[in-house]
Amino acid sequence: MMFRKVTSAALLGMLWTSASPAADSAAVPSDDHFRVETLVSGLVDAMEIAPLPDGRVLIAERTGALKLYTPGEQGARTVHHFEVSVRNEKAGTSRETGLLGVTADPDFSQNGWIYCYYSPQEPSEHWLTRWTLKNGRLEDEKVLLTMEQSREVGVCHEGGSLAFDGAGNLFLSTGDNTNPFKSNGYAPLDEREGNESINSQRTAGNTNDLRGKVLRITPTDDGSYTIPEGNLFPPGTEKTRPEIYAMGCRNPWRIGVDQRTNTLYWGDVGPDARKTTSRGPNGYCEINQAATAGYYGWPYFVGANEAYARYDFAAEKVGEKFDPAKPLNESRLNDGLEQLPPAREPFWFVSRSSYCAGPVYYHDDFREAESKLPPALDRCLITYDWNNGHMQLSKLAEDESLLWKTDWLHSKKFVHPSDVELAADGSLYILEYGSKWYDGTDGKLKRVTYSSEPLQSEPEEADPRLAGISSDHPGYGLLAEAICLSCHQTQEKSIGPSYAEVAMKYRGDEQAVDLLAKKISQGGVGVWGEVPMPPNPQYNEEQLSQMVDAILSLAPEEHTE
Known part of the structure; x- marks a missing residue:
């Protein structure tokens, strides 16, 4: 599914791969220096936000509504409703599909363009489209990209996060579009006829498929796109898609991009295995970092490149483990390259969680801003766990290695945070998905501001x-x-x-x-x-x-x- 597990504090500390909180993290102000206010309530399956330069915020709801919050106004009004596929009506089950992502063009103030990623009712695809926001409505849809999508019962992992880098390139995350419930929590590698949707080798491990990836393209004025230099496969490479920047992703649900270095970050929701066996490791959730294009392991490796074994689902027989230095995709469903790039390890990883990547904060970028965050957060990657609402700060060195990591805003309550974005005034928006897995009506848009002086404690919000x-x-x-x-x-x-x-x-x-x-x-x-x-x-x-x-x-x- 979209989200997964949590672990004990002791195990969590053991699994952080680079550093534990050190002296520098003590400079982060305590929670009573931060005010959290609710701007919008009553959102339905709130997925992603796009802060606009003038202070307004676009909000994508999975069920199809794109809403606009305007400061000073109560609530948020719908600017467009997408006709999206959110349920399998025949089976009576919900899907992880719908309106999944939204972001604004870097030149939005001049062109009014926004980008949306959604699942039309027909055909069975995902669409990346560009619109013009004009007079409070969306106009002039242009389809940039479409991709195949399986909608069988049990199939999930759709990704859908959108973000621009500082060079005008657009990143889009896509899930492996696979049924994770038939593999006992290990890698879905089922080669049997009729079980194609239980095999992530056809998507995440396939160099010729856009699913299970983070894509990078450069949108053009005419509504199409070009391929920037430095993607994983140069245009024209046989059995590959040039849009691919990072591959080997299970469900890269939320991404963030460092606006200075253009480095990509994403949280990849891990599988459900409860313990390490001969089939493979316990499930891990990863935060990944990509300063350059690469392969990040799924469905053959997870965590610190811990390998899964080949597995005969019919005979229930365990085979040899895959080699992270020379991963091979020998599946009958693979129409891409057999030899994959060497697998990269994550930036950090934990067991049993659903961490997502947010922005990297640079204090100098907001030095004149009215509501900027404190200087102690400079060069910090903000991450957040959908499961328990915990926020984390990862301090980056000049070479983007990890200096320390610490909890942040731990005393504040966030119900399934689904997106975190910096506003133009230096404050931080936090979007809450809401309490239910599907069709909830209590999602919220919240704003975090900093005070140099401690604030009076606020009544704790009931869960x-x-x-x-x-x-x-x-x-x-x-x-x-x-x-x-x-x-x-x-x-x-x-x-x-x-x-x-x-x-x-x-x-x-x-x-x-x-x-x-x-x-x-x-x-x-x-x-x-x-x-x-x-x-x-x-x-x-x-x-x-x-x-x-x-x-x-x-x-x-x-x-x-």
């Missing part, structure tokens, strides 16, 4: 996903920080059952606490559907009991006559 559980319950805080809120909430079904449904199912069951505590700790699949529940081994018995008790408190008391 809508935990409505009905007392905030005084010892399990409340544990659930609020847990991966569980990626797939569950208390009152409504999301990708998983509501906690209220779980409470009713196990009401009166004397074994419920032990059974559910084991499920939270070890994970599982099949009780409520095919979406796997990841394990949470970081909790002790007391914590697990408190979490389960908080969930079971949602069931009404049984009365006997």
Whole structure:
């Protein structure tokens, strides 16, 4: 799916690959120096934003609405509604498709151009298009790029993030468009006839396919594009697509581009494997850095180039592991090159999370701005975890290596952040997807500003996903920080059952606490559907009991006559 797992703080620290927070990170002001205000509420599956030079903000909703927030006005109004594919009506299931991305042209003030990436109802494709925003409406659509898209039940990972670099090149992230639920959390390499959608070698590992990539093109005035120098394959290279900049991506859901160096960053959501076996490693989520074009491993490697093994899905037989120095795509579904470039390791990686890449902040770029962030954030890459809402700062050296990393705004509450962008005035916009997996109506656009003096503490915002559980319950805080809120909430079904449904199912069951505590700790699949529940081994018995008790408190008391 779009988003995945979380891990314990101890394991997280072990997996950060370059540095841990050092003395410099202590200069980052405490959270009480930052004000978070809500600008827009009631957004539906809020995906990506495009701050405009005049202070307005475009907001893309997955269900098709492109909205415009204007400072001083209440809410955001719809400037266009895209007719998009968001559901498989025959199967009655939602898809990770729709209006996925939006960004503004670098010369928007002169030309009014914006770029959108969306899934039309027909044909089964994704489209990258350019529009003109004029008089509060979109006009003059020009289709720059189309790509094939499988819409079978269970297929997901669509990417869709858009960003320009400082040289006028447009980056677009695309997912591997593969079913991840039939591979037990390991690499989807199923070669059997009829199971093509369970094989990411046809997309992410294919040099002749645009899926599972980050593309880089240079838009032209006539609505087409050219290929900039330095992409992975020069134009005319046999069995390749010249648009490819980075390949070997699973689901590069959100990207960021350093506006000074033009270096690309993206978070790649990791697979669901709960432990390392002969088939391959435990699932990792990556933050990747690409100053030049390259291959980033999927579906043959993940994390620090830990290799998957060849696997016969019919015989359930494990074969030899792939070689990151000489990766080969020998799949019958591959119409690209067999020999792939050497696999690159990520900038940093963690287990069980859904980290996304945001902007790189340069204090000098906003020295005269009214609402600039503090100088301690200079040369920091801002990243954020969709799962638990945590923000992070990664301090970059002059050579763009990692100096230190630290949590940021940890005391603030962000419900599934889906995009983070710098505004022209130096403040920071944070878009919240909302509490439900699909069709939620509580997404928000928030703005973060800095104060040199500590601010009066604000009342803590209640988490809508935990409505009905007392905030005084010892399990409340544990659930609020847990991966569980990626797939569950208390009152409504999301990708998983509501906690209220779980409470009713196990009401009166004397074994419920032990059974559910084991499920939270070890994970599982099949009780409520095919979406796997990841394990949470970081909790002790007391914590697990408190979490389960908080969930079971949602069931009404049984009365006997």
